Amino acid sequence: MTLTxxxxxxxxxxxxxxxxxGYLDVTTNEQEQTEIEQIRQYQPPNVSAVTAAIQDASAYIDSQLNDRYNLPFDSPPQTPPMIRSLAAIIAGCMLGRRWPGQFNKDAWRTDYHDALCALDNLASGKMNLPGIPAKETNNAAADRHLTLDDITLTITNHEIE
Structure with missing residues (x-):
C-alpha cells in the first residue's frame, strides 16, 4: 500500500x-440557529488546518485498516459512509483544541473514543464495511484453530519432542 x-x-x-x-450544543430555537450560521460566516475555520487534519485522520484510518482492507478507499463522495464519518470525527477532534468556546468537550471526547473503537472493531473483524470486501488471507493456518487432536506430544527422558 502506498499512501499519498x-x-x-x-x-x-x-x-x-x-x-x-454550535454543532454539539442543543439548539432550541431559530435565533440560536441564526447565531450559529453567523459565527460560521464570519469565523470560518482555517482551511489548511482542516485539510491537514483530514489528511492525518485519513492516514490514521489507513494505518488501522491496512491489514484488513485494500487501501486507499475512494475519495468523497464515493468514500464508504462509515469511513467518511470516522474521518470527519477524528479530524474534528484533532482540531478541537483550536476551536475555542461553544462545543461540548465531553461529547467531543465521546465521539473520538467511539471512532477509535469502531476502527478497532473494523480492523479485528468484529465489524464490517457494507459492500467493501475484506482482504483474503493467504495463510490458511492463520484461520485454523488447533484442537488437542491436532497436537502430538512425545515425552522421552523428560524432554518434549
Whole structure:
C-alpha cells in the first residue's frame, strides 16, 4: 500500500458541519440557529488546518485498516459512509483544541473514543464495511484453530519432542 499525502476520506464541509461552534450544543430555537450560521460566516475555520487534519485522520484510518482492507478507499463522495464519518470525527477532534468556546468537550471526547473503537472493531473483524470486501488471507493456518487432536506430544527422558 502506498499512501499519498493527498489521501482524504472526508471533506472540509464534513468536518466543519460536524464540529464548528454550535454543532454539539442543543439548539432550541431559530435565533440560536441564526447565531450559529453567523459565527460560521464570519469565523470560518482555517482551511489548511482542516485539510491537514483530514489528511492525518485519513492516514490514521489507513494505518488501522491496512491489514484488513485494500487501501486507499475512494475519495468523497464515493468514500464508504462509515469511513467518511470516522474521518470527519477524528479530524474534528484533532482540531478541537483550536476551536475555542461553544462545543461540548465531553461529547467531543465521546465521539473520538467511539471512532477509535469502531476502527478497532473494523480492523479485528468484529465489524464490517457494507459492500467493501475484506482482504483474503493467504495463510490458511492463520484461520485454523488447533484442537488437542491436532497436537502430538512425545515425552522421552523428560524432554518434549
Amino acid at each position: 499525502p493527498q489521501t482524504q476520506y472526508c471533506t472540509y464541509d464534513d468536518v466543519v458541519d460536524r464540529y464548528h461552534p
